[in-house]
Amino acid sequence: MSLPFKKRVVIIEDDQEIRESFNLIVNSSQRFAVVGAYGNCEDAIAALNRDKPEIVLMDIELPGMNGIKGTQIIRDKNSSTEIIMVTVYEDSDLVFEALKAGASGYITKSANYTELLSALEEIVRGGAPMSSRIARMVIDNYHINPNSPLTKRETTILQLISEGKTYTQISEELFISKETAKTHIKNIYSKLQVNSKSEAIAKANHDKLI
Amino acid sequence: MSLPFKKRVVIIEDDQEIRESFNLIVNSSQRFAVVGAYGNCEDAIAALNRDKPEIVLMDIELPGMNGIKGTQIIRDKNSSTEIIMVTVYEDSDLVFEALKAGASGYITKSANYTELLSALEEIVRGGAPMSSRIARMVIDNYHINPNSPLTKRETTILQLISEGKTYTQISEELFISKETAKTHIKNIYSKLQVNSKSEAIAKANHDKLI
DNA sequence: TTAATAATCACCCAAACTTCGGTATAATTC
DNA sequence: GAATTATACCGAAGTTTGGGTGATTATTAA
Numbered sequence: 001m002s003l004p005f006k007k008r009v010v011i012i013e014d015d016q017e018i019r020e021s022f023n024l025i026v027n028s029s030q031r032f033a034v035v036g037a038y039g040n041c042e043d044a045i046a047a048l049n050r051d052k053p054e055i056v057l058m059d060i061e062l063p064g065m066n067g068i069k070g071t072q073i074i075r076d077k078n079s080s081t082e083i084i085m086v087t088v089y090e091d092s093d094l095v096f097e098a099l100k101a102g103a104s105g106y107i108t109k110s111a112n113y114t115e116l117l118s119a120l121e122e123i124v125r126g127g128a129p130m131s132s133r134i135a136r137m138v139i140d141n142y143h144i145n146p147n148s149p150l151t152k153r154e155t156t157i158l159q160l161i162s163e164g165k166t167y168t169q170i171s172e173e174l175f176i177s178k179e180t181a182k183t184h185i186k187n188i189y190s191k192l193q194v195n196s197k198s199e200a201i202a203k204a205n206h207d208k209l210i
Numbered sequence: 211m212s213l214p215f216k217k218r219v220v221i222i223e224d225d226q227e228i229r230e231s232f233n234l235i236v237n238s239s240q241r242f243a244v245v246g247a248y249g250n251c252e253d254a255i256a257a258l259n260r261d262k263p264e265i266v267l268m269d270i271e272l273p274g275m276n277g278i279k280g281t282q283i284i285r286d287k288n289s290s291t292e293i294i295m296v297t298v299y300e301d302s303d304l305v306f307e308a309l310k311a312g313a314s315g316y317i318t319k320s321a322n323y324t325e326l327l328s329a330l331e332e333i334v335r336g337g338a339p340m341s342s343r344i345a346r347m348v349i350d351n352y353h354i355n356p357n358s359p360l361t362k363r364e365t366t367i368l369q370l371i372s373e374g375k376t377y378t379q380i381s382e383e384l385f386i387s388k389e390t391a392k393t394h395i396k397n398i399y400s401k402l403q404v405n406s407k408s409e410a411i412a413k414a415n416h417d418k419l420i
Numbered sequence: 421t422t423a424a425t426a427a428t429c430a431c432c433c434a435a436a437c438t439t440c441g442g443t444a445t446a447a448t449t450c
Numbered sequence: 451g452a453a454t455t456a457t458a459c460c461g462a463a464g465t466t467t468g469g470g471t472g473a474t475t476a477t478t479a480a
């Protein structure tokens with residue numbers, strides 16, 4: 001069964017009704033063809049070499065392996081496969097985990113006919129389909145926390161720490177003594193309640209202080 | 211001049227023609243009103259307390275202070291002001307700098323009537339207007355590099371390092387001896403050509419190894 | 421305008437942790 | 451079988467951290 005000119009799509013979704021519905025919608029388009037529809041990642045991954053999908057529509061909550069782990073594995077086997085998460089969750093942590101795992105789009109299960117197909121079109125065009133809320137969540141994730149407890153100087157020094165600089169390098173770059181750099185860093189540690197550079201970096205990234 | 215129910219918009223753009231054009235488009239909407247249009251950030255910032263904009267349309271390339279620095283300053287003065295970058299550049303570094311500075315949207319100067327207004331609407335709705343390419347750039351920025359020189363174990367350990375863990379903590383978490391953790395870390399350093407935890411974290415983040 | 425507070429700078433010592441340079445053996449993977 | 455990966459140990463040198471002390475310069479509040 002060769003399907004020239006049509007993009008090969010695999011659906012991984014445990015709810016049979018939704019799976020069938022997506023199947024019909026995707027197949028209704030001249031540009032896409034469902035080459036496999038599975039209720040779990042394990043089956044889908046086992047069939048990957050046969051299905052050779054260009055695009056995967058992936059649920060997050062699945063029996064057995066979840067969609068995030070599944071995304072990791074599929075991307076690991078073929079990094080040119082584009083994965084769109086299709087989920088009820090717009091919970092912050094899950095979104096970022098899915099993106100880190102390799103997803104290129106994130107839409108909700110409430111997506112209708114048009115939304116689903118335009119997400120597929122958007123992926124083919126080299127874009128990244130997302131709902132408004134997800135887009136905002138992703139953008140906000142870049143923003144620096146305006147309520148940082150650190151002073152301007154401390155923030156500068158934390159920035160240099162995060163770039164991997166030593167006490168000596170920091171002092172040279174800021175034209176202050178090594179001891180002064182040390183004092184600032186001690187104050188940073190006390191404010192962030194950490195006690196090493198790496199911990200400070202972890203906290204700074206998590207709290208978006210730099 | 212009070213403008214109830216209309217969102218207050220400030221335009222910062224040095225090309226007078228474009229500035230006038232945006233002015234007309236924004237004012238043509240019942241939902242928005244331009245309360246200030248400036249050719250540089252300095253003037254716009256000086257007038258902030260009078261203009262009190264809810265939304266700023268900001269050019270990047272400007273005489274004097276550039277749009278990224280301007281974004282930082284405006285957000286610093288009032289973090290509820292939403293800033294949309296309007297620019298010819300879709301260059302990767304500039305995009306991320308603008309986002310880090312506090313921008314919530316990123317559209318190109320080629321934006322037409324509809325695109326400009328729908329970007330404004332999208333911001334009001336709490337979204338983050340972006341072109342396809344920008345959205346993809348942002349999403350790809352989360353993806354882990356599949357060409358990492360590190361082994362699986364080394365990647366795990368680098369992950370723990372980035373979480374601020376010490377040698378001892380790492381060894382305990384992975385049920386290996388402290389000396390083994392040390393060996394792995396030495397190998398990581400040699401592969402990444404760094405020689406401290408913080409430098410390794412910096413490189414890992416930059417090269418998207420974790 | 422003074423008083424208080426915050427920010428920035430600087431130094432000392434001891435303890436703890438990290439890094440460098442080796443060596444070496446199972447267990448896997450190719 | 452050869453190469454890679456994961457495991458483990460030792461000691462010396464270097465860096466970082468914790469606990470103090472103290473001074474000068476903004477900045478803010480009374």
